[in-house]
Amino acid sequence: MAFIDARTLPEATEIEADLILIGGGMASISIAKQWAGVGKSVAILESGGRERDMEVQALYAGGGTMRAPGNPDRNIDSYLVQSRARWYGGSGNVWGGKCVPLDESDFAERDWLERTGWPVTRAEMQPYFNRACDLLQIPRFDRDWDRNPDPERPALPINDNFHASPRVFSALSGEVDGAKFDAFRNDFVEAADNIRVYLHANVTNIRMHRNGRQVSDLEVRCLNGRRHTARGRAYVLATGGIENVRLLLASGGIGNHSDLLGRCFMGHVTFGVYENAEGLNTMLSVGDGRDMSLYVDAGRDKVHCVVATGLEGQRRFNTANFTTTLVGTGNPTSAEDRAVLALAAKLDVNGAAPKQHPCFFMSEHLPNLDSRLTLLPDHVDPLGMPRVYLDWSYSARDLDNLERSIAALGDALGAEGKGRIRWPVARENLLSILNMSRHHIGATRMSADPEHGVVDEHSRIHGVRNLYIAGCSVFPTSGIANPTLTIIAMTMRLSDHLKRDMGVRT
Numbered sequence: 112m113a114f115i116d117a118r119t120l121p122e123a124t125e126i127e128a129d130l131i132l133i134g135g136g137m138a139s140i141s142i143a144k145q146w147a148g149v150g151k152s153v154a155i156l157e158s159g160g161r162e163r164d165m166e167v168q169a170l171y172a173g174g175g176t177m178r179a180p181g182n183p184d185r186n187i188d189s190y191l192v193q194s195r196a197r198w199y200g201g202s203g204n205v206w207g208g209k210c211v212p213l214d215e216s217d218f219a220e221r222d223w224l225e226r227t228g229w230p231v232t233r234a235e236m237q238p239y240f241n242r243a244c245d246l247l248q249i250p251r252f253d254r255d256w257d258r259n260p261d262p263e264r265p266a267l268p269i270n271d272n273f274h275a276s277p278r279v280f281s282a283l284s285g286e287v288d289g290a291k292f293d294a295f296r297n298d299f300v301e302a303a304d305n306i307r308v309y310l311h312a313n314v315t316n317i318r319m320h321r322n323g324r325q326v327s328d329l330e331v332r333c334l335n336g337r338r339h340t341a342r343g344r345a346y347v348l349a350t351g352g353i354e355n356v357r358l359l360l361a362s363g364g365i366g367n368h369s370d371l372l373g374r375c376f377m378g379h380v381t382f383g384v385y386e387n388a389e390g391l392n393t394m395l396s397v398g399d400g401r402d403m404s405l406y407v408d409a410g411r412d413k414v415h416c417v418v419a420t421g422l423e424g425q426r427r428f429n430t431a432n433f434t435t436t437l438v439g440t441g442n443p444t445s446a447e448d449r450a451v452l453a454l455a456a457k458l459d460v461n462g463a464a465p466k467q468h469p470c471f472f473m474s475e476h477l478p479n480l481d482s483r484l485t486l487l488p489d490h491v492d493p494l495g496m497p498r499v500y501l502d503w504s505y506s507a508r509d510l511d512n513l514e515r516s517i518a519a520l521g522d523a524l525g526a527e528g529k530g531r532i533r534w535p536v537a538r539e540n541l542l543s544i545l546n547m548s549r550h551h552i553g554a555t556r557m558s559a560d561p562e563h564g565v566v567d568e569h570s571r572i573h574g575v576r577n578l579y580i581a582g583c584s585v586f587p588t589s590g591i592a593n594p595t596l597t598i599i600a601m602t603m604r605l606s607d608h609l610k611r612d613m614g615v616r617t
């Protein structure tokens with residue numbers, strides 16, 4: 112009985128548990144795993160089944176526009192369905208598994224940038240990052256990554272302004288290793304007698320107690336028409352960075368006390384263009400003709416080297432966080448690598464044939480109030496839920512940060528005669544060629560001050576005693592990392608808090 116199909120339950124079943132997790136993605140599963148066998152009952156309410164089903168996936172459909180000053184608007188309607196996965200395991204079924212913690216500057220309040228600073232520091236997060244790495248079966252990020260591990264692959268010249276920030280890959284993804292991912296999402300449920308997963312159980316309304324300060328119960332609907340109710344002592348909303356907002360807005364605007372619910376949505380500013388040797392290319396060349404170090408090689412990307420701007424560098428250049436990622440296909444006959452070789456012949460750095468690396472640049476998307484999620488009240492899905500509209504807006508400051516960061520790295524390489532950057536993109540063309548991240552960050556932002564946040568420092572919605580949020584919608588800034596490792600670290604922290612609250616030993 113660990114997995115239950117909610118469509119087969121009698122109409123108006125009352126689901127009860129101590130802890131109710133809404134959504135069954137990586138965030139929810141990470142919490143549930145901490146509660147296996149602890150003597151409290153846990154229910155996961157998941158919209159989908161165990162496999163992709165296009166009728167369920169279509170519940171994610173909505174509309175969207177991407178905007179940036181000086182650029183024509185870009186229609187992103189299809190993004191709402193294509194950038195996430197609505198079945199048990201969530202986007203964990205399809206993610207790339209790339210992991211890295213947010214770095215110190217991501218958590219810091221930076222007085223040259225608006226709305227930065229988390230109510231928790233990077234140092235306080237370290238134990239939770241360790242646990243997140245263990246859960247994802249990757250090495251911990253507690254080693255000195257700046258050391259050059261291989262003399263045959265020299266490090267990029269890194270000064271005080273730039274540092275290495277390598278990523279590692281987890282195999283716990285439905286795309287990478289389906290059997291391993293199945294074991295990850297299923298085995299603990301089968302083994303624990305206190306965890307039940309309700310599949311095909313869509314939460315469509317969070318109903319508040321009449322005192323307005325706590326959740327009373329949840330409305331649960333199935334696509335075959337069945338309706339149920341779920342009731343718990345504490346509730347964690349973990350339906351992903353967009354759907355968390357949609358459900359709160361559709362439930363009367365829970366958490367919108369300071370008009371921030373849905374605002375400050377962030378992806379990243381990400382560009383990498385590898386067309387051909389004569390066309391648009393972002394490219395970084397390094398002077399000594401050898402592969403670079405400070406890389407990870409997990410059999411996925413032969414060269415995968417990430418250089419980030421540190422806190423001091425950001426202050427000096429008046430920028431936000433920024434990374435350059437060098438990627439190689441490892442396949443010398445691929446179009447990308449042939450293009451690299453063709454260009455390499457044209458450049459000459461310090462007299463040596465430079466090694467050319469296709470690269471992509473990622474700059475932080477800063478929180479701004481106009482980048483937001485709203486509901487489309489006249490467009491409802493088959494469950495009666497209003498569909499969502501995404502205004503993904505970059506500010507002029509975001510574009511400045513990207514261009515200044517690229518220039519600063521190029522200057523640093525050039526000053527040492529060790530490399531150069533090719534960046535042939537005009538500002539007014541930026542939007543049309545950028546790669547869209549699938550990172551849905553910030554629209555239920557965290558702050559200890561209710562005026563500046565939807566959730567408090569424990570991920571609890573301000574003013575609501577028993578409703579918490581898990582996932583990257585609580586991140587106050589987007590930082591410069593793929594978010595999932597940090598999502599999981601934050602859920603470890605949340606799980607400990609909930610256990611203390613419910614008298615469970617941690």
Ligand SMILES: Cc1cc2nc3c(=O)[nH]c(=O)nc-3n(C[C@H](O)[C@H](O)[C@H](O)COP(=O)(O)OP(=O)(O)OC[C@H]3O[C@@H](n4cnc5c(N)ncnc54)[C@H](O)[C@@H]3O)c2cc1C
Nearest residue numbers: 134136137138158197201202207208209314351582593595
């Ligand atoms: C193609 C792709 C590649 C990616 N690669 C990377 C990567 O390499 N590194 C990285 O860090 N991140 C990556 N990401 C992002 C990463 O997958 C997400 O950050 C992460 O999976 C989010 O987990 P989550 O549990 O917060 O949300 P989700 O994964 O969105 O899970 C939410 C769950 O809630 C369910 N649900 C939704 N609405 C309801 C409802 N009303 N009632 C009940 N259940 C509901 C959904 O079915 C889903 O199972 C990638 C994403 C994609 C799409």
